[in-house]
Amino acid sequence: MKRLITALMLAMTLCTVALAQTKNIENDSVATTQDTTYVAQYSDSETVQTTDYDDNNYNPFIDSNWGEDVLIPVIAIVFGCSIPVLILFFAFFFRYKNRQAKYRMVEEALKAGQPLPEGVFKEVNYTDTKSKGIKNTFTGIGLFIFLWAITGNFGVGSIGLLVMFIGIGQWVIDLQKTKDARSSSSIFTDKNDNTELK
Numbered sequence: 001m002k003r004l005i006t007a008l009m010l011a012m013t014l015c016t017v018a019l020a021q022t023k024n025i026e027n028d029s030v031a032t033t034q035d036t037t038y039v040a041q042y043s044d045s046e047t048v049q050t051t052d053y054d055d056n057n058y059n060p061f062i063d064s065n066w067g068e069d070v071l072i073p074v075i076a077i078v079f080g081c082s083i084p085v086l087i088l089f090f091a092f093f094f095r096y097k098n099r100q101a102k103y104r105m106v107e108e109a110l111k112a113g114q115p116l117p118e119g120v121f122k123e124v125n126y127t128d129t130k131s132k133g134i135k136n137t138f139t140g141i142g143l144f145i146f147l148w149a150i151t152g153n154f155g156v157g158s159i160g161l162l163v164m165f166i167g168i169g170q171w172v173i174d175l176q177k178t179k180d181a182r183s184s185s186s187i188f189t190d191k192n193d194n195t196e197l198k
Contacts, residue, residue, distance in 0.1 A: 129173055130171060136166055143164075
């Protein structure tokens with residue numbers, strides 16, 4: 001995760017440096033007031049030559065009206081891109097805080113001489129394949145209907161079918177596991193019953 005964030009920051013830095021070049025605008029000597037053309041040259045110099053421009057060639061970066069035309073979209077883009085980063089930050093922050101609280105509890109238990117229960121440091125991932133399969137099946141059906149209704153293209157909606165069939169597969173796997181568990185437990189009870197009868 002750190003590598004991904006570092007790579008994104010590096011890409012953003014390189015793109016910002018590429019856009020930091022200033023634009024020099026030179027007048028065309030043949031141009032009239034109605035037909036204005038200019039040649040843009042990019043350089044690293046700090047001097048900028050400005051020229052008058054026609055209202056038909058509106059450029060929001062040259063115009064002084066930054067409030068409506070440029071500032072609002074830039075703020076919207078920055079906040080839109082920062083929301084996922086903030087969500088990830090808070091998720092990892094609270095996970096870190098919970099882990100630290102668990103370590104403090106274990107430390108206090110050790111100081112008091114209490115025995116530690118097994119699996120304190122193991123994170124339990126209880127996966128119920130049946131409920132996961134049912135959830136994926138109906139998520140896939142909903143995604144299929146939604147994408148097909150929005151785009152009107154069956155091919156795009158079939159992405160939901162992929163998720164649905166993954167859920168059906170998980171559901172079948174759970175049914176097979178429970179069937180095998182029942183059959184193996186019945187074999188052991190039959191063997192025990194037979195030995196007791198003899």
